[in-house]
Amino acid sequence: MPTYVYEVIKPDGTPGERFEVIQRMSDPVLTTHPETGEPVRKVITAAHFSGKWSDAEAKRTLNDDKRLGELGFTKYVKSSKGTYEKRAGDGPDLISAD
Known part of the structure; x- marks a missing residue:
């Protein structure tokens, strides 16, 4: 399941604490913090793919x-x-x- 990043929305509208939640893609987007009840918004972040590929592997493969x-x-x-x-x-x- 994907891990999503959310951040608390402070009363003045500025971003607050960030936290991660593991959710199904079909789950609704959180609107409140699961523990404190504060308003939150989803943060768009770069995808992270794990694997054995690296820059060194790319250089080795592409130079052969x-x-x-x-x-x-x-x-x-x-x-x-x-x-x-x-x-x-x-x-x-x-x-x-x-």
Whole structure:
């Protein structure tokens, strides 16, 4: 189930304490704090996805020409002015602006 962030609305309208609530997506949005009864609003936050992917893994995967080809990408590297040689994937071996 997703975790949602809410914040208390102070009497002057400014944001107060933030807290998290685990709710079903089908549950109604909270309008009051579950413990204190103070008015609250839902806070939009960036999604968090857990997993083993990291920046280091991305660099390792995307710098491996064989792996790029397996993933369906084609990689070209500039060899001279207006000329690119294929290093991975399908497609022509050479692309030239001539």
